[in-house]
Amino acid sequence: MIYLFLFISLMILAGCEQKPVERQYTEVIIEAPKAEIPAMMPAVHAADLTWTLPQGWMEGAAQGMRLATFHLKNAPKDIDVSIVALDGMAGGLQANLGRWLGQIQLSVSEDALTKLIARAQTVKTTGPIEAKIYDFTALTDGEDTGSMIAAMMFINGKTVFVKMTGSKDHCRRQKDNLLGLVRSISAP
Amino acid sequence: MNKLLSIVSSLKITCACVFWLFVLTFWGTVAQVGHGLYEAQERFFYSWFFHPQYFLPLPGAQLTMWVLFFNLVASAWTRFKGMQDIRSWGLKLTHFGILLYLAAAFFTFISTEESYLNLQEGQGSNVSSSYSEWEVAYWTDPGLTRHVKAVDIGKVQAGQQLPFETRDFQLKLIQYYPNCVAFTKALPPDGQQPLNGSGITLLQPRPMIKERENNIAGGLFELTTTGQTRSLLLYGAEAAPTPVVINGRTYFMILQHKKYPLPVAIQLKEFRVAFYPRTQIAKSYESTVIVRKDQIQRQTRIYMNNPLREKDYTFFQASYAIGPTGLRSSTLAVVRNSARGWPYVACFVVLAGLILHFLVQAFVRKRPS
Numbered sequence: 247m248i249y250l251f252l253f254i255s256l257m258i259l260a261g262c263e264q265k266p267v268e269r270q271y272t273e274v275i276i277e278a279p280k281a282e283i284p285a286m287m288p289a290v291h292a293a294d295l296t297w298t299l300p301q302g303w304m305e306g307a308a309q310g311m312r313l314a315t316f317h318l319k320n321a322p323k324d325i326d327v328s329i330v331a332l333d334g335m336a337g338g339l340q341a342n343l344g345r346w347l348g349q350i351q352l353s354v355s356e357d358a359l360t361k362l363i364a365r366a367q368t369v370k371t372t373g374p375i376e377a378k379i380y381d382f383t384a385l386t387d388g389e390d391t392g393s394m395i396a397a398m399m400f401i402n403g404k405t406v407f408v409k410m411t412g413s414k415d416h417c418r419r420q421k422d423n424l425l426g427l428v429r430s431i432s433a434p
Numbered sequence: 435m436n437k438l439l440s441i442v443s444s445l446k447i448t449c450a451c452v453f454w455l456f457v458l459t460f461w462g463t464v465a466q467v468g469h470g471l472y473e474a475q476e477r478f479f480y481s482w483f484f485h486p487q488y489f490l491p492l493p494g495a496q497l498t499m500w501v502l503f504f505n506l507v508a509s510a511w512t513r514f515k516g517m518q519d520i521r522s523w524g525l526k527l528t529h530f531g532i533l534l535y536l537a538a539a540f541f542t543f544i545s546t547e548e549s550y551l552n553l554q555e556g557q558g559s560n561v562s563s564s565y566s567e568w569e570v571a572y573w574t575d576p577g578l579t580r581h582v583k584a585v586d587i588g589k590v591q592a593g594q595q596l597p598f599e600t601r602d603f604q605l606k607l608i609q610y611y612p613n614c615v616a617f618t619k620a621l622p623p624d625g626q627q628p629l630n631g632s633g634i635t636l637l638q639p640r641p642m643i644k645e646r647e648n649n650i651a652g653g654l655f656e657l658t659t660t661g662q663t664r665s666l667l668l669y670g671a672e673a674a675p676t677p678v679v680i681n682g683r684t685y686f687m688i689l690q691h692k693k694y695p696l697p698v699a700i701q702l703k704e705f706r707v708a709f710y711p712r713t714q715i716a717k718s719y720e721s722t723v724i725v726r727k728d729q730i731q732r733q734t735r736i737y738m739n740n741p742l743r744e745k746d747y748t749f750f751q752a753s754y755a756i757g758p759t760g761l762r763s764s765t766l767a768v769v770r771n772s773a774r775g776w777p778y779v780a781c782f783v784v785l786a787g788l789i790l791h792f793l794v795q796a797f798v799r800k801r802p803s
Contacts, residue, residue, distance in 0.1 A: 276558030
């Protein structure tokens with residue numbers, strides 16, 4: 247029985263927390279072939295676009311492909327707004343709308359998608375550039391599900407997306423602010 | 435003492451534990467759908483007790499397995515103590531095999547490292563990243579081979595010095611947030627802009643997210659170099675490290691998921707995914723990787739039920755992503771388990787014990803009492 251007790255004590259000691267120490271390792275990075283790297287880089291840099299922050303919103307750091315991220319000052323988890331710019335047509339409208347529907351876990355018929363595209367609102371930015379607004383909140387009736395309002399525009403041969411995700415209710419409440427942000431976008 | 439041993443060694447406890455483990459396995463597997471893999475693991479399998487909604491606390495798998503362990507030890511102690519007969523050898527061996535299973539489970543529990551390796555096509559690395567643990571790391575080599583020095587930030591208290599063995603600088607943790615968001619255009623409370631390579635000026639804490647890999651840590655540090663003290667801000671989602679020039683040498687500092695060196699370097703050669711017709715639901719996906727070790731390299735495929743095994747490490751195909759530009763990346767789950775072979779040994783021991791028991795029962799006659 248003593249041996250059993252000693253064995254269990256040793257096992258418990260082995261799992262105890264230890265003090266922080268310096269660890270050393272050698273990291274070897276194998277990069278993707280050069281030709282493929284530009285595809286992942288944002289095609290328009292943050293400095294190439296300017297915008298005005300809507301009232302009540304906070305601007306977060308640029309991350310990965312995002313030129314900017316925005317949240318509500320008082321309730322940062324309610325909505326997530328991003329600006330992303332990609333080369334050329336960035337896969338086309340239908341493909342992007344389909345991908346966004348997948349992101350908010352929404353499945354709609356082709357008819358509904360065609361109607362959404364046909365009903366897209368046009369907004370003029372200070373650029374002046376025309377931006378199309380795709381309001382996914384109109385696709386679901388009644389229930390307050392995850393939703394999205396997205397703007398798409400072409401600036402200097404690039405496609406710029408401004409996307410707001412959140413619950414349907416929050417997206418609808420912040421739509422005017424999103425449109426304000428889109429209208430303020432310009433490329434100097 | 436004997437009375438206590440006879441209670442602990444009860445066969446009823448054995449049966450109850452085995453039945454409860456069966457229930458927990460089923461319940462925990464189903465719960466993964468709604469709660470996520472890690473929360474389900476923590477709740478059902480790593481816990482002593484868990485609290486179902488509108489019900490009393492129930493024993494978790496950890497408590498159940500400890501009870502079963504003591505029950506089996508006590509059972510072996512009391513029942514086999516006086517049994518020297520060859521007829522009991524099979525049973526003894528079988529019990530030893532089950533105890534070996536439990537020992538393997540315990541060793542796996544305390545020693546397993548779970549991490550991931552996220553690679554775009556063409557990329558490769560010889561380190562994997564923890565899902566939830568963070569490290570503050572620095573290196574001075576600007577090239578693709580980095581000699582990294584790192585400290586696990588989760589073990590450092592606010593106000594404590596990070597134990598880097600360099601005389602060039604000292605780094606003190608001021609504030610650490612296990613989950614936070616970063617802001618670039620906000621003014622910090624003290625009005626002074628901290629050092630940060632991405633232009634981040636402020637961190638705001640957020641409640642922890644259930645899926646632990648979605649939390650992004652951040653911290654504010656006090657960097658002391660020869661005669662100068664500056665504040666340094668590091669955020670876990672930064673794409674590049676913060677370069678700091680100290681005594682004419684550039685130190686690249688970063689807060690990143692804790693890295694685990696691997697015995698090989700893995701390069702993603704190609705990622706393939708097939709979808710069900712007219713849907714975005716993946717039918718199958720697989721990674722073709724090049725495994726490099728020293729000067730030798732080989733090519734292999736990793737897909738569902740076909741992981742790559744290398745020493746104590748197993749690489750599973752976990753997930754994938756296709757970027758807006760069509761560039762594909764694959765995520766491999768990396769599990770290091772030094773006791774990987776134990777359950778197989780335990781299985782053979784139990785099998786040998788049962789065979790021995792049945793053979794002895796069949797061919798060895800019971801001695802007349």
